[in-house]
Each structure stands twice: as structure tokens, then as C-alpha cells.
Amino acid sequence: MKNIQIIANNTLKNYNNITNLSTGSAVSVSGKLAESKGSGQKWEVIAKTVEILSVAPETYPLQKKRHTDEFLRTIAHLRPRTNKYGATFRIRSELSYAIHNFFRQKGFKYIHSPVITGSDCEGAGELFRVTTLALDNLPFKDGKTDYTNDFFGKEANLTVSGQLSAEMFALALGDVYTFGPTFRAENSNTSRHVAEFWMVEPEMAFCDLEGNMDLAEEMIKFLTRFVLEECSDDIELFAKYVDKSLIKTLENVASSDFKRLSYTSAVDILKRSEKKFEYDIDWGRDLQTEHERYLTEQYFKKPLIVFDYPKTIKPFYMRLNNDHQTVAAMDVLVPRIGEIIGGSQREERLEVLERRMDEMDMPKENYWWYLDSRRFGSVEHSGFGLGFERLLMLITGIGNIRDVIPFPRTPNNIEF
RNA sequence: UCCCCAGUAGCUCAGUUGGCAGAGCAGAUGGCUGUUAACCAUCGGGUCCGCGGUUCGAGUCCGUGCUGGGGAGCCA
Numbered sequence: 001m002k003n004i005q006i007i008a009n010n011t012l013k014n015y016n017n018i019t020n021l022s023t024g025s026a027v028s029v030s031g032k033l034a035e036s037k038g039s040g041q042k043w044e045v046i047a048k049t050v051e052i053l054s055v056a057p058e059t060y061p062l063q064k065k066r067h068t069d070e071f072l073r074t075i076a077h078l079r080p081r082t083n084k085y086g087a088t089f090r091i092r093s094e095l096s097y098a099i100h101n102f103f104r105q106k107g108f109k110y111i112h113s114p115v116i117t118g119s120d121c122e123g124a125g126e127l128f129r130v131t132t133l134a135l136d137n138l139p140f141k142d143g144k145t146d147y148t149n150d151f152f153g154k155e156a157n158l159t160v161s162g163q164l165s166a167e168m169f170a171l172a173l174g175d176v177y178t179f180g181p182t183f184r185a186e187n188s189n190t191s192r193h194v195a196e197f198w199m200v201e202p203e204m205a206f207c208d209l210e211g212n213m214d215l216a217e218e219m220i221k222f223l224t225r226f227v228l229e230e231c232s233d234d235i236e237l238f239a240k241y242v243d244k245s246l247i248k249t250l251e252n253v254a255s256s257d258f259k260r261l262s263y264t265s266a267v268d269i270l271k272r273s274e275k276k277f278e279y280d281i282d283w284g285r286d287l288q289t290e291h292e293r294y295l296t297e298q299y300f301k302k303p304l305i306v307f308d309y310p311k312t313i314k315p316f317y318m319r320l321n322n323d324h325q326t327v328a329a330m331d332v333l334v335p336r337i338g339e340i341i342g343g344s345q346r347e348e349r350l351e352v353l354e355r356r357m358d359e360m361d362m363p364k365e366n367y368w369w370y371l372d373s374r375r376f377g378s379v380e381h382s383g384f385g386l387g388f389e390r391l392l393m394l395i396t397g398i399g400n401i402r403d404v405i406p407f408p409r410t411p412n413n414i415e416f
Numbered sequence: 417u418c419c420c421c422a423g424u425a426g427c428u429c430a431g432u433u434g435g436c437a438g439a440g441c442a443g444a445u446g447g448c449u450g451u452u453a454a455c456c457a458u459c460g461g462g463u464c465c466g467c468g469g470u471u472c473g474a475g476u477c478c479g480u481g482c483u484g485g486g487g488a489g490c491c492a
Contacts, residue, residue: 005452023442037450044450063427063442065453070484071427083453126490161492186490187417199492241453278488289488342492387492400485401492412483 003083005036005044017052023064024056024081069403076407076416084241087234088404091227092392098226099179099200099388102219108175108202113162115181118154126185127157128195158183163383164317164370166203167346170381171373177202179388187411191400192337192390196409203383209319209328209345212382213305216332216341217258219386220303224254227395235396243397249335250395258303263287263326266295266306273299286313289338296333304333316356318344319380330384337394343384350374 006029008018021027031047061075062082072079079085100110116130132151133139139146147154162178169176182199202215227235228250239246261269270281270291275298279288287306296304307330308321318327332341347353353374357364364371392404402408407416 003452005450007450041452058443059426061426063453065427065441067427067453073484182492184491188490189417190488190490191486193491197492339492385492390492 005041006031006050007034007044007046008050009047012047012050014050014052018050020055021052022056022058022060024060024062026053026056027051028053069400073402073408080406083237085403087237088392088396088398089406091231091234091396092404094231095223095227095388095392095395096179098223098230101226102222103175103177103202106175108177109169109173111162111166111169111173111176111178113159113165113178113180113201115159116152116156117159118152118156126187127160128183128185130156130158160184161199161385162201163203163385166201166383167370167381168373170203170205170383171377171379175202175204175207189411191402192393194389194401194405194408194410197401197405198388200386200388201383203381205379205381207345207382208380209307209330209382212343212345212384213258213260213307213330216305216330216343216384216386217303220258220332220334220340220391221254223391224250224395228254238396238398246397249397253303253334253394256302258305258332259300260305260307262308263306263310264308266291269295269299284310284312292331292333292338293335296338297335301335303335306331306333311356314344316360316362317346317353319347320352320356328382332384334394336399337390340390340394341384341386343382345380345382348374348378348380350378 006027008015012018028051029045029047030049031045033043034046036042036044062078067082072082072085080089103110130151131147133145133147133149139149141148150156159182161182162180166176166178178199178201180198181196183196184193185195186193202219204211204215207215228247235247235250243249264283266287267281267283270277270287273294275294277288277290277294279285279290281287281291286309292306295306296302307328308326309329309331310325311318311320311327314327314329318329320327327347328345330341330343331339334340347356350371353371354364357367389401389404393399393401396404398404402410
């Protein structure tokens with residue numbers, strides 16, 4: 001879809017009204033598609049009739065000029081009418097389709113994981129509480145909120161991940177994926193975080209970390225190539241106005257082999273580098289954003305997969321490696337964005353999983369159904385989470401996550 | 417949540433040691449008409465983010481609050 005010019009000749013009955021049209025007005029035009037005499041366009045419409053549906057008054061906030069993203073964010077209900085945001089949300093739609101297309105051709109089944117969950121399944125992050133209790137008159141028992149009369153009879157939250165659900169279905173249907181909204185109540189104020197975002201989470205049975213990394217790389221390359229081929233008009237707009245090097249970057253992502261290195265090697269490289277970091281690097285500490293960006297942007301200059309992280313900085317469900325020090329985790333890091341995928345091979349051995357949960361003081365009774373999957377016909381399996389908005393940032397060159405989602409939700413911002 | 421920066425016309429911004437509030441674009445009016453985030457002329461347009469303070473005098477200095485941006489943490 002592109003803009004098209006309408007030629008309104010002064011022979012039209014309502015020509016005078018047409019000359020009074022303002023930016024933002026709505027018209028219905030019928031006429032003849034003709035080869036354009038003007039330059040810079042191939043086609044134009046010679047109008048036979050121009051019906052004026054509504055004339056926008058001069059208070060219409062959008063002008064025929066460049067606006068800042070910050071301003072457009074304050075009129076998020078009107079910004080999809082601009083060229084840039086129109087292109088953004090067309091690509092968002094195409095990319096959603098491409099994700100389903102990718103998985104379908106590989107035989108994955110699409111699972112609808114629940115949005116409301118009964119427990120904090122990953123033990124990670126702040127949760128949004130779901131309740132029908134009157135918040136100005138909460139029932140208490142033993143000094144704590146009493147949920148027995150709440151809708152579900154227990155504490156409920158919005159999901160932070162569909163992973164545990166997906167694991168159950170991977171152990172039933174084989175390869176599966178989820179693609180849906182995810183909620184984090186973190187007080188994060190960055191250009192890479194929103195409270196409500198969409199996540200793609202494949203989960204594969206009979207698959208180890210190697211296969212997991214293969215899928216992550218194949219998927220990002222497929223999606224990048226798809227957009228380069230299917231959305232070239234819109235991509236050109238971003239290459240022109242947002243990021244001049246965009247197409248080169250995307251072609252680099254689509255064609256280069258992602259560098260794979262272990263956390264331990266990553267730490268070695270960082271320690272040997274002459275670069276001064278704000279945070280010291282030491283085995284056992286998590287890689288900071290500055291470390292990740294150095295590796296992917298300066299050292300390797302291409303996407304990078306770091307694997308086998310220390311178990312102390314990763315969640316309970318990741319598979320313990322034979323060294324008993326690291327787990328089979330992997331993060332995909334890309335230039336500019338940093339972490340775009342986080343995943344792991346899952347701990348399929350019941351005893352090891354239970355021991356890990358004990359070490360981390362987790363209430364195993366809450367996870368009885370999760371542990372059942374290891375009790376009955378457990379097999380090795382792996383999966384990851386891809387931040388859909390972060391992928392869109394990579395693909396469009398847009399620098400703020402709030403500008404690739406229709407109505408962004410961030411701390412203190414729920415307008416629209 | 418922490419650190420840094422900013423808030424002046426509808427939008428993007430300038431504003432000198434503290435001394436009468438400015439430009440471009442947009443808008444309105446007229447002209448022009450092969451244009452695409454066009455051209456020419458004229459005109460209108462302000463709670464200088466809010467509150468408090470210093471001063472003869474504050475857009476400018478100080479305090480505080482709010483909002484936005486950049487970076488960090490948390491992560492996708």
C-alpha cells in the first residue's frame with residue numbers, strides 16, 4: 001500500500017469545495033487509474049467524483065511535515081495516519097503472519113496459553129494482580145489478604161510467560177509455540193521495555209540446546225528475509241528517514257552465521273579487551289548491557305548467541321550441565337537492541353529439578369503439575385522467548401519500543 | 417528505582433551579564449499550479465510546565481513538584 005495522488009480537475013462539480021480540503025480530511029474518490037505525467041510516481045487517479053466525507057478543522061494536530069516521535073506518542077490515536085507509523089504497523093502485521101507461517105511450515109502447533117495464571121511461574125519479575133475483590137475493603141486473615149472469596153479462590157496474576165504451559169503441550173504434541181500478550185509490572189523506564197508486550201515462545205520436544213540455538217537463528221533470519229522481500233516499500237521508508245544503514249544491517253542479519261560462544265569465553269574476551277567498562281566483568285556475574293553491546297556491535301559485529309551461563313544467575317527450570325556449575329541457557333544478542341531472545345534446554349530430570357527448586361527455596365507443591373511432566377514420560381526439550389516488539393525494532397530501525405506497539409503501556413502511562 | 421539532560425506560539429527550536437517575547441514550519445486570506453515532509457505575499461497567534469523564593473525587575477538565578485528524553489538496573 002502506498003499513497004496515491006488524486007487529480008481533481010476544475011471541471012468537477014464541487015471543485016470549489018475540493019480546493020478547501022484540509023490535511024486530515026476524509027474523501028471518497030472514484031475515477032480512472034492513469035499513468036502519471038508527474039515525476040516520482042507511476043500512477044495517479046483522475047477523479048470522476050470526489051465525495052467529501054468530512055473536513056478536518058485547523059485543529060487537526062498532524063501537519064504535512066516531520067513530527068517528533070515524542071509528540072506523536074501524545075497523539076497515539078492519530079499517529080497511525082502518518083506515513084512512518086502506517087509503515088510500522090503494516091510491518092507489524094506482516095511479521096505476525098510470517099511468524100505463524102514459519103512455524104506452520106516446520107510443523108509446529110500453535111498453543112493459546114492462558115493470560116490469567118495462578119502462580120508466578122518463573123519466579124521472575126513483578127506481577128499484575130487480577131482480582132474481583134473490592135480494593136478499598138480487602139478481607140484479611142492472619143495479617144494477609146484473604147483470597148478465598150476472590151474470583152478464583154486464590155491469588156491470580158497476568159501471565160509473565162507462556163513457557164510452562166508450552167512445555168506441557170510440547171510433551172504432548174511435539175513442537176509447539178505460543179504467540180500472545182505478556183505482562184510485566186516492572187518499574188522499567190527504558191526504550192526497550194513496556195508493561196504489556198507480545199512474546200513468541202517455541203518449545204520443542206526431543207531437542208537440546210544446540211537445536212534450540214539452530215531454531216532461534218533460523219527464525220530470525222527467516223523473518224528478516226521475509227520482511228526484506230515482502231515489505232520492501234515500507235522498509236525503504238525506514239531506510240530513508242529512520243536508519244540509513246538499515247538495509248545493510250538487515251542483510252547482514254539475514255546472511256551471516258550467528259557467532260556462538262559460551263558465557264565463559266565471553267567473559268574471557270571481555271576481560272582481555274582493552275575497553276574500560278563501568279561494571280567489572282567476573283565469572284559468575286551477569287553480563288551487563290555494555291558488555292553485550294560491546295560483543296555484538298564492536299567485537300563480532302553481527303548477531304551473537306551466548307550459552308552455558310552460571311546456574312546462580314538463571315531460573316530453576318534450566319538444565320544443569322555436567323560441570324554442575326552452568327546451565328544450558330542461551331541468549332541471542334543483536335546490534336543496537338541487545339537481548340532479543342532468551343531461552344534454554346529445560347531440566348527434564350525430576351530429581352535434579354526438585355533439588356534445584358529446594359536450593360532456590362521454591363514451594364514445590366505449587367508446581368505439582370509441572371513436576372508431573374517430569375514424572376511421566378519426561379524427555380529432553382528446549383525453547384525460548386522472542387520479544388516481538390524488540391524484533392520489530394531490529395527490523396524497522398526504530399529506537400524506542402513505545403513506537404512499534406499501537407498503544408504502549410509503561411509506568412504512569414495508560415492513556416488510550 | 418538511580419544518574420544526566422530538557423520543558424518558550426499548533427509543531428520544531430533560538431532567546432546575550434537578569435532589562436519591551438523571536439524564527440522556520442503549520443494555520444487563515446489572496447496569488448500561483450505537476451505536486452509528493454511544493455512556491456510567493458499578507459495576517460493572526462504566548463499561563464515562557466506548575467508552585468514558592470531572591471531581586472527595583474525573572475523566560476533567564478535558587479528551591480520544589482510534574483512531564484518528556486538519554487543512560488543504568490530488571491528483562492523480552
